[in-house]
Amino acid sequence: MSNTMKAVVVTARGKTELKDVPVPSPSAGEILVQTRAIAVNPTDYNELLFLTFLRAGHSVLTLFPSRDFLAPEGSWLGCDYMGVVSKLGEGVTNVKEGDRVAGFVHGGAWEGEGWAEYIKAQASLVWKVPDNLSDEEGAAAAGVGPWTVIQAFYFRLKLATPANPTKEAEPVLIWGGSTSTGLYGIQFLKASGYTPIVTASEKNFDKLKQLGAAACYSYSDPDVASKIAKDYPKLRYALDTISEGKTTVTAVKAISQAAGKGKVITLLTNKDEELKQFADSVPAEPTLLYTVLGVEFEWPGVKFPASPEDKAAMEGWMPLLPDLFKSGTIKPNPILPFDGGLANITEGLDYVKSGKQSAQKVVYKV
Template sequence: MMNNSAAWIDAPYADLSVRHAPMPTAGRHQLVIAVRALAVNPLDAIIQSNGRVMYGWLRYPVVLGEDVAGVVVDVGAETSDFSAGDRVVSYAMGLERGRDAVTESGFQAFVAVDAALTSPLPEATAFEDAAVMPLALSTAAAGLFEEKQLGLDYAALGQARPRDEIVVIWGGATSVGGNAIQLARAAGYRVITTASTRNHDRMRSLGAEAVFDYHDPEVVDRIVAATAGSTVAGILAIAIGSGTPSVRIARATGARRVAMASPPVLFYDQPRRAGLSLERVRLFLRLGSRSALLQARSLLGRVRASFIWGSAIAFSPVGAAVWRSYLPNALADGSHQLYPDARVLPGGLSAIQGALDTVRGGLSSEKLVVTLARHDGVDEVTAGAA
């Protein structure tokens, strides 16, 4: 008999609390994973900081978490591509509307995940390295390929068919940006990106042909010049404040679409408690005014600027193209690098609250990962799984 435990958030704004959780069961198209590593995302910190804003459908107590890697212990009745004992990485969907925010969320020892958003892991790949990827990869894929976003062509994903079109990615060193560079290149597009100077070599190693320092006051003009008259297929705007310069680039190059992965304000600039406060009022006034100004500039330049919802790929052909057709081979042959780097924290589930607090302080080119021990009763099921 296997027992489950989770890091619960019992009410909006509350600290996480580790205790017993129900054991998940696999739906028809699902797997149950014994989690060996999980990553902490800014999204988790934002949900904890914002209360019921954005994710108002959550009914507390719930479990947060999207990024998991581990070993399959149960397979749904209509799932044939995986078996007990497989090493996998997966995007946990519990926080999405209509899903189970307890058994399908990632901050726990056992989690139910969709097989369609799961990929096998090579034997040599460490769970903690793989856990950094799922949400970032899915958000990047949604921004690049979903028709409501940049709508890029993904038919040749992973087939090395180059095309003379450029994708500009503002924020290449972010977790979404690093995966977006690789996906865009894998689909044949040229990539220009921004990053601080210390990350330029890393961005080139991921596939960017040109990298510019976003601190440079002339960076927009430099990026426009670097396109050298080539078609700019779209701009992916990542990180706080990236929308405005991305729209400027679009207007100057004739690009018609900007897909944005971040709001124009930092949601951590408010107290983590219920009720009105001067900081919260100021935050949402800034959010409203900056969003309105950005949309006005977009409309004047005939640019469509839209916000990305990473889980959109679960309900479109993009999810299968990325997670099932592209990723297994790309991980096996090393053509898709696991990005960003993992910073592993000791302490298991009890370490997650501290990780969330660290995320609020800011991270660059790394993601916080918590590892979990092997679970009683799993080893004999997963013989040979590292």
């Protein structure tokens, strides 16, 4: 194996370059993974988007008060990966060399974690990809989408899990059912005994119902909150995968008009003044997946301490994911393959940024 490899490095604000960097060596409790496929997430292009605005002299906090993303120059971009274990660090026993594994790292935060030919990862935060999934499907299921669902539903809302499903078939709303997180959310809710209801564009209704959505509502319908509340008067919980504009407010109103009390988990902080009147009965609380890595990190003006609780909880899910995917209980997002590998990553980022991606996942072979 060569001592150098290719990695997607942030070289200037809003720009990346495929550069030669040293192959990392795993420390105790870590593994080195030879990457076979990667997947693109909105969080990946957001890192560069905000750098571009900064370069133009704008304030990120002014333009995007709920998004404090910033990829410093020299950091490596990218989160989701699938590959083969190449080397074990001291003390690693849960995987062996040659195992197919998947996971995610904190791309865009610092040098050494992101899309590269080899990725160094915490051994306790990878899961073994079953043989019925291709490399690209493994990347599509690697981390950000399903792990965000796990964190939101089971860590934050304390819902019943697939291992011990509820018998009540309680409704749970997903705002943005055709997002990557939404697609996984539908399946995890169904596997956990809940009744998934979603908002989406009408073109995706059939696909979402095939995954298990009991009802689909148009997100553009001005009466969507009251219609959901009327159809599901016991609604108490929601996950807002969009968290922009009035999406959170509308999800909160649906619960308020239904059960009257509950909680909405968001993927971004929403400071809409209208939410204050519901703060006591239907609070909207953000969740941030990077906390499961158990490492302190900082975004502009905001420090996030290490969360050993989140990390330990996610570690407990790693042995469960292979069986969920092997059995077909959870299916990977439909993949949209792009050619060119790491050298052509900008095309995939631009595609996701354009909003063209819908009910599918942009993936690359490496």
